[in-house]
Amino acid sequence: LEVGISYARELSVKPDFWFLGLADEHFDLVVLLCETASGQTLEFVIPPQIVKEIWSILSRSPGQVKFHVSKGGSTYELRIPGGSMRPINEYLGNASVIK
Numbered sequence: 001l002e003v004g005i006s007y008a009r010e011l012s013v014k015p016d017f018w019f020l021g022l023a024d025e026h027f028d029l030v031v032l033l034c035e036t037a038s039g040q041t042l043e044f045v046i047p048p049q050i051v052k053e054i055w056s057i058l059s060r061s062p063g064q065v066k067f068h069v070s071k072g073g074s075t076y077e078l079r080i081p082g083g084s085m086r087p088i089n090e091y092l093g094n095a096s097v098i099k
Contacts, residue, residue, distance in 0.1 A: 002026055006067060007033040016071040021064040027051060034069055044069070044076070045094040050086075057081060 004027035006020040018034040030051050032044040059066040059081050068079040069088070076092065077085040 001028050003029045003031060005031045005033065007035070008069075009035040010037045012037055018067075018069040020067040020069065021061070022067065024060060024063055024065050027055075030067075032067055032069060042076070043093055043095070044088050044091045046078075046088070046091055047094070050091075054078070054080065054086070 002025075004022045004025070006022045008018040008020045010016070010018055015037065018032070020032055020034075022030065028048045028051065030046040032046065034042040034044065036042065055065070057080060059068075070077050070079060070085075074089075076088050078088050079085055
């Protein structure tokens with residue numbers, strides 16, 4: 001199982017947003033560590049079937065795949081290029097998918 005782990009800290013100039021990057025390589029599972037301005041770490045464990053589904057449509061820069069996580073109310077979402085959003089609350093603390 002190839003696991004990619006990325007980290008970002010919430011910035012006071014852009015609250016409720018996290019911008020993460022990961023090497024543009026093959027990963028079965030992705031863990032997005034989002035630190036809040038207050039110091040809490042949110043761990044989103046994105047399972048293999050979702051990684052396969054979204055990997056090819058995520059934004060890229062040279063050598064990196066970009067993940068944009070946002071929070072609206074109590075809902076965390078992954079922004080997908082083209083304007084769509086994918087709710088990711090169900091993956092928060094979802095360590096059970098790591099085997």
